[in-house]
Amino acid sequence: MNLILFYLAAAISLGSTIMAVTRYNPSHGLIYLIISLLASAIIFYLLGAPFAAVLEIVIYAGAIMVLFVFVIMMLNLGARGDETEHRWLNPAMWIGPSVLCVLLLGEVVYILLQTQQTLTGAAISPKAVGLELFGPYVLAVEISSMLLLAGLVGGYHLGRRFLVDARSGWVPDEADQ
Amino acid sequence: MMEAVVVPMEHGLLLAGFLFVIGLLGVMARRNVIFILMSLEIMLNACGLAFIVAGSAHGEADGQVMFMIILTIAAAEVVVGLGLVLQARRRFRTLDIDQASQLGG
Secondary structure, eight states: OHHHHHHHHHHHHHHHHHHHHSSSSSHHHHHHHHHHHHHHHHHHTTOHHHHHHHIIIIIIIIIIIHHHHHHHHHHHTTTHHHHHHHTTTTTHHHHHHHHHHHHHHHHHHHTTTOHHHHHHHOOOOHHHHHHTTTTTTTTHHHHHHHHHHHHHHHHHHTTSSSSTTTTTTTTOGGOOO | OOOOOOBBHHHHHHHHHHHHHHHHHHHHOBBHHHHHHHHHHHHHHHHHHHHHHHHHHHHHHHHHHHHHHHHHHHHHHHHHHHHHHHHHHHHSSOOOOGGTTTTTT
């Protein structure tokens, strides 16, 4: 039964991810991406990683996707965006990269099919993860905190109303503000 | 606690590989900056999935620790990326990444 759940969630994850990168409207793509992340969370839970599953929903599908929603709302693309996307996404644009990606994928599949190993089937509790995280990996936690601080400073700087280009004296006009 | 499923390891890794390639394709084929950022998220998520699968295969918690670090990286990356999107939109009036070519790229 759990095997069926795994493959079903994997199929949903793959399908919704393909839909997410091929939509014309960013908000439609975003909804498919959220579905894909929720399917990933189910896969994490089935693979015996309940803590990672919760983090996937709370941080990925919750916080990061809400950030995307806010930016799409602020940009206010409207119906005009769909036509532009039609123009941008012509076949000449994506056939070359697609062929190369599929070749790479073929290599990955070929390499992976050489191995034979099954998963242990043992669930790893959040307690074990916490002990590991604040034991041998405590330096990684410190580095992560520095990274988040850098992200905070960068987000504050880039999210300001406008940045004046010091070299060319570029200033956004009033209609944009 | 529910028992975890026993699937072949390569099936989990194959799923991660497929998701990563879809994200890579999105980065290469799309011109809309928002879709490129979304594809980057897909790729990072696929990496996290591979770590979880490997952690499950060896019965160790290290995979989940690495997943949390990837999560942190994704959060920091998306904040800076979306801030850049807002600035680029104000400056170039478009989300087309090909317009940002002042470095001659």
